[in-house]
Each structure stands twice: as C-alpha cells, then as structure tokens.
Amino acid sequence: MKITYTGRQVDLTPAQSEKLTAQFDKIGKVLDNGRGEAEAHVVLSHERHLNNVEITVPYHHHELIGQGSDADLFTAIHAAVEKLEKQALRLREKWRDGKRSPRKETDALTSPAVANSPSEASQSDQGEKGKARTD
Numbered sequence: 557m558k559i560t561y562t563g564r565q566v567d568l569t570p571a572q573s574e575k576l577t578a579q580f581d582k583i584g585k586v587l588d589n590g591r592g593e594a595e596a597h598v599v600l601s602h603e604r605h606l607n608n609v610e611i612t613v614p615y616h617h618h619e620l621i622g623q624g625s626d627a628d629l630f631t632a633i634h635a636a637v638e639k640l641e642k643q644a645l646r647l648r649e650k651w652r653d654g655k656r657s658p659r660k661e662t663d664a665l666t667s668p669a670v671a672n673s674p675s676e677a678s679q680s681d682q683g684e685k686g687k688a689r690t691d
Contacts, residue, residue, distance in 0.1 A: 557584030557594045564601040566629065575630075579637050586644045587615050600629070609636040613644070616651070620644055 557580050561568060568576070580596060588594040599610045607629040611622040622640030626632040 557581065557588065557596060559596045559598060562597070562599045564599070566600040566602050566607065568600070572630070576633060576637075579634070583613070583637070583641050583644055586641070586648055587613065598633075600633075602629075607632045609633050611636045611640050613640060615644070615647065618647060620647065 559577060559580055561573065576598075583596075584594055594613060594615065597612045599612075601608045601610075605627055606625055607627065608625045609623065609629075609632045613620040620640055620643045622636040622638070622643065624632040624635030624637075624639065626635065
C-alpha cells in the first residue's frame with residue numbers, strides 16, 4: 557500500500573511513520589489483495605490543542621475516509637485508521653456477498669392464490685356449461 561503524508565504544521569518522525577506503515581499493512585491486505593495497488597493519503601493538521609487526521613483511500617470508485625481528532629497525535633491517527641478499517645471490511649463484504657439468492661418459498665405459496673383469480677373461475681364455469689350442452 558502506498559502512503560502519502562501531508563503535514564500542516566505537523567511532521568512525523570521516521571519511527572512514527574514506520575509504526576503507521578505497519579498499521580496500514582492490514583488495511584492494504586484487505587483492499588488490494590496483496591498486489592500493492594491501493595493508495596492512502598494522510599492529512600495531519602494541528603489546531604490549538606487538537607490534532608486532526610484525515611485518511612482518504614480510493615477503492616472501486618468509492619472514497620473511504622477515516623477522520624480522527626485528539627490531543628495526542630498518535631491517538632488521533634489510530635482512531636482514523638480504525639474507522640477506515642471498518643469501512644474497508646464493510647465494503648469488501650458488500651462486494652463479496654453481492655450475489656443473487658434463489659426465490660423464497662413464500663413466493664411459491666402466493667402463486668396458488670393467483671390461480672383462483674376471477675378470470676380462471678369464469679373459464680372453469682364456461683367449461684362446465686360446455687359439458688352441459690354436449691349431454
């Protein structure tokens with residue numbers, strides 16, 4: 557997974573970026589099936605006593621966005637990554653389970669009610685009248 561960091565008044569040390577890369581590996585396995593095609597854009601910003609993190613990942617024409625904010629930078633990043641991971645798992649499950657299912661038995665039970673409709677009743681009456689005439 558390719559990760560791009562943008563820091564607005566915030567910079568990450570190499571040790572911090574390595575820890576974050578390890579966290580993104582799990583999301584990368586979910587999104588790109590080990591091919592390394594997924595990209596993530598991380599925006600870090602600082603306002604007064606609050607650190608804001610926004611992570612954006614394009615996936616199958618969808619934008620997965622995880623946002624987190626906390627006084628501690630790493631806590632905010634972890635919160636954003638967790639939200640992004642939940643979205644990725646939910647979306648992947650949708651793609652995987654998006655199969656059609658067979659008709660339910662309740663549909664089969666409603667078809668006899670249609671067979672007893674007035675038009676068929678009138679046809680059966682005509683059939684009985686036709687028998688009466690032939691006798």
